[in-house]
Amino acid sequence: MPGRKKRGQQTVVFDTPPTITAWASVVGPKEGAGPWGRDFDAVMDDYIFGEKTWEIAEYKMLRNTIERALDKRNFRPDDAELLLAGDLLNQIVASNFAARDLAIPFLGLYGACSTMAESLTVGAMLMDGGYFERIVAAACSHHYTAERQYRFPTEQGVQKAQTAQWTATAAGAVLLEARGSGPYIKAATVGKVIDMGQTDASDMGSAMAGAAVHTIKTHLDDMALSGDYYDLIVTGDLGKVGSAIARQLFVREGIVSPNYSDCGVLLYDREQAVGSGGSGCGCSACMLCGPLLKKMRGGELRKLLLICTGALMSPITAFQGESIPGIAHAVAIELW
Amino acid sequence: MQSPEQKLIQIERQEYEDLASQFRPKPKLARNLLWAFVVGGLICTLGQWMVNLMVGRGVSLADASSAASCILIFLAALTTGLGYYNQLGQRAGAGSIVPITGFANAIVASALEFKREGYIFGVGARIFTVAGPTLVFGFVVAVLMGLIKVFLTS
Numbered sequence: 001m002p003g004r005k006k007r008g009q010q011t012v013v014f015d016t017p018p019t020i021t022a023w024a025s026v027v028g029p030k031e032g033a034g035p036w037g038r039d040f041d042a043v044m045d046d047y048i049f050g051e052k053t054w055e056i057a058e059y060k061m062l063r064n065t066i067e068r069a070l071d072k073r074n075f076r077p078d079d080a081e082l083l084l085a086g087d088l089l090n091q092i093v094a095s096n097f098a099a100r101d102l103a104i105p106f107l108g109l110y111g112a113c114s115t116m117a118e119s120l121t122v123g124a125m126l127m128d129g130g131y132f133e134r135i136v137a138a139a140c141s142h143h144y145t146a147e148r149q150y151r152f153p154t155e156q157g158v159q160k161a162q163t164a165q166w167t168a169t170a171a172g173a174v175l176l177e178a179r180g181s182g183p184y185i186k187a188a189t190v191g192k193v194i195d196m197g198q199t200d201a202s203d204m205g206s207a208m209a210g211a212a213v214h215t216i217k218t219h220l221d222d223m224a225l226s227g228d229y230y231d232l233i234v235t236g237d238l239g240k241v242g243s244a245i246a247r248q249l250f251v252r253e254g255i256v257s258p259n260y261s262d263c264g265v266l267l268y269d270r271e272q273a274v275g276s277g278g279s280g281c282g283c284s285a286c287m288l289c290g291p292l293l294k295k296m297r298g299g300e301l302r303k304l305l306l307i308c309t310g311a312l313m314s315p316i317t318a319f320q321g322e323s324i325p326g327i328a329h330a331v332a333i334e335l336w
Numbered sequence: 337m338q339s340p341e342q343k344l345i346q347i348e349r350q351e352y353e354d355l356a357s358q359f360r361p362k363p364k365l366a367r368n369l370l371w372a373f374v375v376g377g378l379i380c381t382l383g384q385w386m387v388n389l390m391v392g393r394g395v396s397l398a399d400a401s402s403a404a405s406c407i408l409i410f411l412a413a414l415t416t417g418l419g420y421y422n423q424l425g426q427r428a429g430a431g432s433i434v435p436i437t438g439f440a441n442a443i444v445a446s447a448l449e450f451k452r453e454g455y456i457f458g459v460g461a462r463i464f465t466v467a468g469p470t471l472v473f474g475f476v477v478a479v480l481m482g483l484i485k486v487f488l489t490s
Binding site: 053148152154156157161162163196197206209240248 | 349355359360425
């Protein structure tokens with residue numbers, strides 16, 4: 001028997017919707033030089049953030065982002081009851097280390113680049129369930145830590161494929177509160193792992209587009225909504241290739257006139273040489289916690305469906321020739 | 337034998353691949369080839385120029401070749417460290433990978449990358465991460481060639 005708050009196949013609707021009372025984003029220099037530079041809370045001067053290693057820079061960036069989000073409500077880290085965060089590194093060390101410094105009770109998440117939607121979904125469920133009143137949901141990625149873990153040494157002179165994407169150096173954090181004013185999380189759809197049989201590790205957009213459209217379709221069906229209900233349906237990091245595929249799949253699936261875009265396409269300017277677009281947990285996290293929520297606060301956007309997309313592979317499975325499964329979680333954010 | 341379900345998945349994946357392949361930008365073959373030819377050619381010409389210069393001043397051909405290789409390796413290592421070689425590689429592709437400078441780049445890039453994990457488990461253990469296959473298969477081919485030579489000349 002389905003749960004009382006469950007709607008349709010994969011969606012949950014919140015009885016007392018958690019409110020997004022504050023948010024913050026910190027990005028790297030390249031992201032800051034893009035079209036949304038002024039919408040982020042801070043732009044780092046360089047990728048090392050004054051630290052010894054990129055890994056430390058990444059976790060400091062995440063910690064700083066969470067502190068900024070809490071600070072907007074005059075909270076200290078102690079005031080938060082739970083931190084939900086994840087990143088791309090092995091053993092999600094960036095999140096672990098940030099949680100160590102912040103000393104907030106912590107549940108680490110891994111959903112590859114879908115982590116921001118995953119943390120919002122889990123956070124909203126725990127809050128609507130009545131367990132916590134103040135939750136921080138966050139995600140981050142760093143171009144150079146990801147590059148060295150998943151691809152080549154950073155100074156290696158290799159040619160990147162045109163379908164390849166640029167892992168964003170960015171972090172985003174959202175403060176969810178049981179009471180307060182701001183956009184609220186109305187519903188969330190937990191995605192299935194969908195494998196379209198794609199094997200090219202330098203073409204993640206193709207690997208994830210199937211999962212993204214599956215989750216969008218399921219969400220709209222479960223909620224009995226049409227494609228044009230949302231002011232914006234935005235995927236996390238399908239990039240130019242993946243979002244072009246997604247648009248075709250919308251037609252196939254009968255999703256009518258969605259106002260659709262993709263964070264990976266939006267994050268950078270055309271001239272920034274990022275191949276197919278941005279990617280990484282930070283890509284959707286900083287776009288949500290920067291331009292998108294800002295537009296919601298300003299009333300320009302009233303109904304937003306965020307679908308964060310993740311490619312669930314590792315360098316090992318990629319070398320072993322396994323296909324790349326994709327996942328996508330959807331979060332519906334609306335204004336009262 | 338494939339079960340009907342497996343067949344269905346296969347058909348679905350093939351349809352998806354047909355759709356996806358329409359949206360992948362084609363590699364810019366002509367431009368890439370031209371870049372590779374020009375950059376690769378320039379690197380080799382530079383090496384040859386150094387050899388000619390040294391031979392012209394009375395250095396033996398064998399010594400001049402070794403010296404030219406050393407200088408090219410040094411230049412590649414330097415430009416890798418300064419962060420230029422990867423930018424060249426993004427345009428030139430094989431043009432900057434195939435010459436000896438590409439090999440130097442692969443080793444220095446790995447050494448730089450893993451230095452933060454220390455000299456033993458970082459640099460020492462992983463310096464050949466990228467260049468290793470070249471060495472392994474270089475040795476294998478050398479042994480095979482040696483064997484062929486032994487059989488042909490005996």
